[in-house]
Amino acid sequence: MLEPEIAAHPLDLEKIRLDFPILKRTVHGKRLVYLDNAATTQKPQQVIDAISDYYSNYNSNIHRSVHLLAEEATEAFENTRLKVQNFINAQSTDEIVFTKNATEALNVAARCTTSSLKPGDKIVVTEMDHHSNFVPWQQIAKEKRAQLEIVFTTEDYEIDESDLESKLDGAKIFAFTHMSNVLGTINNARKFTRIAHEKGALVVLDGAQSAPHIPVNVQDIGCDYFALSAHKMLGPTGVGCLYGKRDLLLKAPPFLLGGDMIREVHRDRTTWNDLPWKFEAGTSNIADVIAFAAALDYLTRLGMKNLQIHEQEICKAVLAELSKIEDLEIYGPKDPERRGAVFAFNLGGIHAHDIASILDAEGIAIRSGHHCAQILMEKLGVPATSRASFYLYNGYDDVDALSKGLHKVREVLN
Amino acid sequence: MLEPEIAAHPLDLEKIRLDFPILKRTVHGKRLVYLDNAATTQKPQQVIDAISDYYSNYNSNIHRSVHLLAEEATEAFENTRLKVQNFINAQSTDEIVFTKNATEALNVAARCTTSSLKPGDKIVVTEMDHHSNFVPWQQIAKEKRAQLEIVFTTEDYEIDESDLESKLDGAKIFAFTHMSNVLGTINNARKFTRIAHEKGALVVLDGAQSAPHIPVNVQDIGCDYFALSAHKMLGPTGVGCLYGKRDLLLKAPPFLLGGDMIREVHRDRTTWNDLPWKFEAGTSNIADVIAFAAALDYLTRLGMKNLQIHEQEICKAVLAELSKIEDLEIYGPKDPERRGAVFAFNLGGIHAHDIASILDAEGIAIRSGHHCAQILMEKLGVPATSRASFYLYNGYDDVDALSKGLHKVREVLN
Amino acid sequence: MSSDMYKEIILDYYKNPRNKGTLESPQSVARDSNPLCGDVVEMQLNFSDGKVSEIKFNGDGCAISQASASMLTEVVMGKTIEEVRKIDKNVLLENLGSPNLGAVRIKCALLPLKVMKTALYQYLGESITREESNSLS
Amino acid sequence: MSSDMYKEIILDYYKNPRNKGTLESPQSVARDSNPLCGDVVEMQLNFSDGKVSEIKFNGDGCAISQASASMLTEVVMGKTIEEVRKIDKNVLLENLGSPNLGAVRIKCALLPLKVMKTALYQYLGESITREESNSLS
């Protein structure tokens, strides 16, 4: 993120909320308190309008056509690529590949980095990785008879650095999450990338939770691949991005095959298109890629640094409020500077689904379950947790609502 | 398609056009005459509204959550699956997998059908297949040292049946297009499927061009897999579907790996979710899948049979008009009953791009190039063609405009 | 609303589970889990004279699944095999006070019934039909 | 608009191509294609006294690419190597009458310049920089 050098200023929540039409709705007669942002965020009117505008005014297939609609659509589509490049500070638009979500981006990264993997080679992941950054590596390891190592999480819910150091010895790939979608832990991506590179491993960083919440600078971090999902950062569903260093993407085999990603097709052979299109087979999700630009504009206008400060304030409030509730255990770092505003917790012996259902009756949307992190659940020794996650439109009133809601849960089930 | 048993009735074009906001726009000061429907179709207000409605009122991640928004979104999402099932007459919703486009669907089908392919096994495709139904097979054949056979096209622009019969001997897979996106040829999918099955081959049918234009009944055809793209049938970009017979999908390995497609993740192994979710990794394109239902409703309300009759009338008019233009050669069957309303042509020695650019100046959007069918271009002996493709909102006025436009091309360049 | 979902009946069985535990040597045992939320339910049954003579449940999970399991053991106890066969989704939900569960949580309520039916068919040497299994998950 | 794109200059070179053909033993030859539309352009050059002394183009493609190639041969003919180096996108488009080409068709116009530059650098034992190549495609 190239952040303008201005003094941080607080978010104007009242104004922001007006941009999100869904926040006007009620749930079971109560004001909607949306705390399921780690799953997907709500969308501002600007993003919704960008989609309608595209379909109403210049919908067309892109790249290969010379008519005016196609030119307008192509320009808008490629313009989003430039915005993503700037948002994460990649070196070139060649390095930005559109996928359908972060999961596909991670699958592509896994294929890119493992095409010449040999039996016995080592792939390292962590206990706090999302299934989307775990299962692809586990299965490729199986397929190629490589070795999968899983770095431990400490009691403070951080990556265990000494375990990391030792497991990275001789590793070919290190895939890890920038920010945990359960613990909230923000990993020191720059430092871990440096260590991995020193040991000769490629680094795949899962930014699905970091890109929406903190400034990201892939060149500064130094990672080789970085994945994000638009729908977790105000954008539409159906769009993800894979960043990959240009020279690596150039050498990597394509993933999906078909229209648009080819240069020349012959009966006996095919050559691939230039970057980044080599990785974009078939008709892209044109409307939603275009609308994603409106989401990036929205975030950039607020300023990722301001957003981060806002969320740290929310963190403090949540940690303070929840610590007052008896028998409530939060799984995650206590320091607001080292974590995002996503809180996994359990409340006494009450099942996470019961908590979520009773909160829902109060208009509060949280998530319950394993959060696509069963390895971590196993480590924490719980079958499931509740999870409340905040974003830029959430304020202290939402923290209050959560706290009151949890007291209500107690009342009903104790 | 379970078509209601009513008498065919003509489309009310005036009323239909009011549903498509883009048709109100002008291009270079002229009325937009949109004839690039084989690339992507325009969207009715109903589809655009379904997207806005979702984001404004019940946007949420789906499946794994208990709050009300998630329930509403999940129900709407799964409701589209049911509509797709009915639209192509599949046996169960288990057989409908959402992908990002037809290309991804065909890549998944290619992985599903080839997981146990042996060196020397035969895969058969045709000369008229789109790159998306050609390159995946070509590359898998390479990877597995299988044999790729390409069935010839006759002088009448049909699949060469005697060549087909002989190439299918001993084949394991036959992948072919239901309707050519260049020639317009509608292949006899039912008959070819029967032949392939008799020879013991699995059948993958590319329905990207047929599903939008003719009634499709996968059980009647008998094909094993069928692919379509929502954006070519009034739906949003970013949604495709793969139909696969239940018992085949059950046995097939998953494709993308990650969240949602798993049942249980352990350190050393993972088990897969039930059908169809086993093939849907990560957050789906929720909004657009939901909006695709509005497109299917629109088509169903008009009636696919009525739409087909309308396009046959358009076909007759186009064939009559274009035959009046000197030196104009159409690549495709002459019989309107055996073809769709997509016309690839060349005009004397004039380059396809020049034709497209001059028509664009007249407000007419057509496509020029190889149409992702380089094998076919090679066969036709042309580097490129122009292509005009019609849909339900196109009428005789558009045929006239095309014809006048082509005379104008002559004028400018001769 | 919570009041709609956490009916008195459910809260009562949840807070004071009846028939929780294990039988000494059950004639039939079945166990299943709901992968979405990790609910686990086990049912143990004994039969005599064509009737359910003993039944216990065990498990781990949310209030809905555990209350449903406990309530179901009471409903089933003493019934003939033919009567037990007829217990379906509607009977179960009525007995739970017709809570407004929604599409996700209803699976929690139905899991015990699926497990109990599985145990019954196992005893009879039959197996659950795909239709019935689908109606309960 | 067609009139905006198919300027008189372009139509003139398209209909009456100058310098189309091949040289007998050219000192430098380059050839490239535009994969999107199949335009193909070849340039053959001879130099003497540090100037372009002979040039021919050959190819297949749309009116824009072929007119641009023909026009370019006339512009380049007789110029010094330093002068030819300086011919960029803007110079080319101006010479074509500044047609309104749009993002796709402009590639057709630029292809001949890229090919000519490639031939020039080849003769000089240099190669085209990534920046210049990008600016021409």
Ligand SMILES: Cc1ncc(COP(=O)(O)O)c(C=O)c1O
């Ligand atoms: C850390 C992390 N990685 C990856 C993903 C996968 O994102 P998506 O579902 O958009 O593919 C998620 C979101 O669920 C996530 O939180």
Ligand SMILES: Cc1ncc(COP(=O)(O)O)c(C=O)c1O
């Ligand atoms: C016959 C055919 N198959 C496959 C495709 C690929 O569809 P998509 O680009 O939506 O993946 C197309 C459209 O371009 C097509 O016309």
